[in-house]
Amino acid sequence: MGVPKLNLLLNWTKERIPVDFQELKSITNEPVPNHLKHWWFALGGTPAILFGIQIVTGVFLLFHYVPTPSDAYDSVTKITYDIRFGWFIRSIHKWASELMIVTVMLHMTRVYFTGAYRRPRELNWMVGVLMFFVTLGLGFTGYSLIYDQLSYWAAMVGTEIAESTPLIGPLAADFIRGGSEVGGNTLTRLYVFHVVIFPAALVGLVVVHIIFVRLQGVTEFEFDEEKKLEHKTFPLFPDHVLTELLIAILILYILSMMAVIFPAGLGERANPLITPEHIKPEWYFYASFKWLKLTNVYFGILGQVAFAGIILFWPFIDYLLIKWLPKKGMSIKIGFIGFTFYLILTVWEAMT
Numbered sequence: 351m352g353v354p355k356l357n358l359l360l361n362w363t364k365e366r367i368p369v370d371f372q373e374l375k376s377i378t379n380e381p382v383p384n385h386l387k388h389w390w391f392a393l394g395g396t397p398a399i400l401f402g403i404q405i406v407t408g409v410f411l412l413f414h415y416v417p418t419p420s421d422a423y424d425s426v427t428k429i430t431y432d433i434r435f436g437w438f439i440r441s442i443h444k445w446a447s448e449l450m451i452v453t454v455m456l457h458m459t460r461v462y463f464t465g466a467y468r469r470p471r472e473l474n475w476m477v478g479v480l481m482f483f484v485t486l487g488l489g490f491t492g493y494s495l496i497y498d499q500l501s502y503w504a505a506m507v508g509t510e511i512a513e514s515t516p517l518i519g520p521l522a523a524d525f526i527r528g529g530s531e532v533g534g535n536t537l538t539r540l541y542v543f544h545v546v547i548f549p550a551a552l553v554g555l556v557v558v559h560i561i562f563v564r565l566q567g568v569t570e571f572e573f574d575e576e577k578k579l580e581h582k583t584f585p586l587f588p589d590h591v592l593t594e595l596l597i598a599i600l601i602l603y604i605l606s607m608m609a610v611i612f613p614a615g616l617g618e619r620a621n622p623l624i625t626p627e628h629i630k631p632e633w634y635f636y637a638s639f640k641w642l643k644l645t646n647v648y649f650g651i652l653g654q655v656a657f658a659g660i661i662l663f664w665p666f667i668d669y670l671l672i673k674w675l676p677k678k679g680m681s682i683k684i685g686f687i688g689f690t691f692y693l694i695l696t697v698w699e700a701m702t
């Protein structure tokens with residue numbers, strides 16, 4: 351295409367889509383502080399990439415998955431053994447979900463231990479916590495769709511646990527089950543949560559989260575001043591965007607390796623009449639499962655609701671702690687104890 355024709359096409363497009371790209375570039379292209387060159391500090395982009403991979407692979411799975419108790423297991427079997435590359439897409443979806451949870455946890459840990467949730471970023475921390483809960487919800491609902499013995503009974507136990515929550519428990523459990531018993535309605539609801547409600551909520555929350563990051567900028571850390579880096583920055587586009595692209599390629603490579611070496615398996619067909627000897631949820635619920643086994647159900651759930659509340663409102667609790675006990679480094683100590691406790695419970699449950 352000659353230059354005049356290209357200009358003609360550009361003008362044609364500009365007339366119909368009157369966006370000033372120069373202005374758009376200057377609005378979106380903020381300089382990024384130098385410490386975001388380290389993956390540890392720019393970890394937030396990684397779960398975002400994984401979420402994108404989940405949407406694409408999830409849509410492929412939707413072409414073949416049938417959300418009814420009689421056909422769900424057979425459709426997963428078909429995806430795994432009959433559909434061309436079905437096993438690969440399913441395995442990528444499974445491993446990306448696990449990696450997404452790991453990287454959200456790592457991102458949260460980095461934000462926590464660097465105190466990046468403090469004023470004025472309290473609300474963005476809360477948006478982040480909601481994203482964490484939604485990500486766990488995606489994991490739980492996705493696992494229960496397989497409809498093999500383990501996933502069926504994990505869903506069963508999950509709804510029973512929800513039922514024991516004080517005040518809202520029975521109502522919440524009936525809502526998730528679509529009645530008083532686990533059955534066809536339950537699978538439909540878990541399916542709707544997994545493919546519509548949770549993904550839509552996560553997209554909305556990610557948008558709000560990024561708008562907050564854009565409005566507030568990322569935290570400038572003291573070590574930058576100590577090293578006299580004098581607020582060195584680099585451009586978001588193309589530098590940061592290209593780094594994220596490289597990370598995306600690396601992630602796709604790792605996921606492909608995991609899919610080939612450890613393809614997603616399938617247990618026996620769900621049987622509501624036979625309870626398996628060992629009911630196990632996904633590994634990220636091990637700590638919560640162990641905690642429930644160690645305490646009684648009522649206190650176990652009350653403890654977890656309290657824990658969720660503490661995480662959600664942590665920036666404000668931390669504010670009070672700093673006011674009452676200044677220079678004691680309480681957040682680091684509490685964070686360290688909480689993190690170790692979670693790890694111990696997880697490993698303990700994994701070993702039993």
Ligand code: HEM
Binds near residue numbers: 392475476478556
């Ligand atoms: C799907 C999940 C998430 C995505 C895609 C995401 C994305 C991001 C991105 C791209 C940033 C910019 C800096 C960076 O990369 O670290 C960021 C910053 C931040 N995120 Fe997240 N995030 C997620 C979950 C969370 C969670 C679970 C929390 C906390 C509970 C959280 C709290 C924050 C805070 C407070 C910042 C500002 C950090 C600073 O100023 O240094 N995010 N997030």
